Amino acid sequence: MLSSTVPVQVWAHRPQAALAWLALLDQFHNHGVLDARLRELVRLRIASITQCQACQLARKSDRVDAQDIEALNCLQPGSEHFTPAERAALIYAELFAADAHAIDEPHFAALAAHFSTAETVELQMFCALMLAGGRMTLVQQAYEETPR
DSSP states (O other), X not given: OOSOSHHHHHXXXXXXXXXXXXXXXXXXXXXXXXXXXXXXXXXXXXXXXXXXXXXXXXXXXXXXXXXXHHHXXXXXXXXXXXXXXXXXXHHHHHHHXXXXXXXXXXXXXXXXXXXXXXXXXXXXXXXXXXXXXXXXXXXHTTTOSSOO
């Protein structure tokens, strides 16, 4: 699940919390209600915002290819590369990570048009975990060549 063992070395100072974090990741990746491709697109979009190098390079699903990555890097809300459901989730994820105050009722309506309540809640939780993980490793400089 992790792209590097560096976070594990940091998390060794709080092993029970680390195990809970990893269990939550396992829950999303192996028992989630969201499609693996959608989860991977969201993960990569948030990684580009948090600038988590390891997350940007890692691939958790072979259902996302180089064309998808290119389209993610220049995402426009009206991009036809992604399905309407993917667009709704990606717009939501981008706002969640970069401008949470901009999320309003039309965004939730767009999600409701494509996702069940359980899927929407999972999307929110997944966005929160990806944002937190990306920020944590960035602040810890967990993937830097030379630790501070």
